[in-house]
Amino acid sequence: MQSGMKNRIYYFSGTGNSMRVATVIAQTLGNTEIISMRCNPSDVSAADWDIVGFIFPVYHWTICEAIQKFISELEINPNAYIFAVSTPSFINGFSFEVLDKLLKEKGARLQYGKRIFSVANLCIVYPPFPFPKLRVPATERKIAKVSSMIHKKVTNTYAKAGWLTRLIYPKMMPKYLAIQAEVDKGFFVSDDCISCGICSKICPKKNITMENLHPVFLHNCSCCMACVSFCPKKAIKYHLPPEQLEKINTPFMRMMKLPDKRKRYHNPYISANDLMIDKKYID
Ligand SMILES: Cc1cc2nc3c(=O)[nH]c(=O)nc-3n(C[C@H](O)[C@H](O)[C@H](O)COP(=O)(O)O)c2cc1C
Ligand code: SF4
Ligand code: SF4
Incomplete structure (x- = not known):
């Protein structure tokens, strides 16, 4: 471990959008370790760290069970500046509320939460959209803005699920999560x-x-x-x-298919080799 290191960012990423966000924020902060949520939480504690971030995709209008489990088992410094960035394609839903609830159970709280709209990647249902050549540059601009806010340790009131999402969610989503x-x-x-x-x-x-x-x-x-x-x-x-x-x-279920000719998407800045690494120090 590098001496004087104080910043840890935990990310979950399938197709690289969230890892890209984690990487750029780490480059902006400097002296930061980015850690895959594939790691065992007890090996990568955040108990002694000053800036702690969580970066993740949104699945079915919330954060997936693996992310929730990781965060609930992670030791966190309650006095740290804690931020989160989600990478939904369109609907962030309950993501930040669920995360903040987990943090509050540890005496901590989410101080800054921001959505960065990204390319939708669920290729067993649809082709990548919006068109990556248009959306990726827009996403990159947003990542730069959000990184600079985090660098300044800005706080905000994070986005919550809207009334329609709250109304429909219990009828629609639990069956897919199951x-x-x-x-x-x-x-x-x-x-x-x-x-x-x-x-x-x-x-x-x-x-x-x-x-x-x-x-x-x-x-x-x-x-x-x-x-x-x-x-x-x-x-x-x-x-x-x-x-x-x-x-x-x-x-939705009847749409689940993967024709051979359908384009697969992954973030253009992130390679398979990047996603294989569990921990990376960025100075
Ligand atoms: C199973 C699944 C469910 C998803 N559900 C949502 C959703 O509810 N709302 C949304 O905006 N995007 C949804 N997406 C899109 C992803 O959140 C988005 O593409 C994300 O940027 C992928 O991040 P990654 O490249 O780091 O894996 C879903 C993707 C998958 C694979
Ligand atoms: S099996 Fe494939 S789709 Fe499922 S979690 Fe692993 S990489 Fe993702
Ligand atoms: S070619 Fe490689 S990545 Fe593809 S299924 Fe075989 S082992 Fe997995």
């Missing part, structure tokens, strides 16, 4: 696989093991799309399992 861990039952690997192991090394849930040079999914998926999007051979395919459609027969 099948999220088993979305990988729809993944299968074609003969194009070259056994490179990239999918296994970048999975933020450690949900893929290589057995006899073949990726095997462990059904603890967060549906982040990292494996599908970074596979150099497009060898990870998807078919909606009929039993999942039987359980939830909605237009």
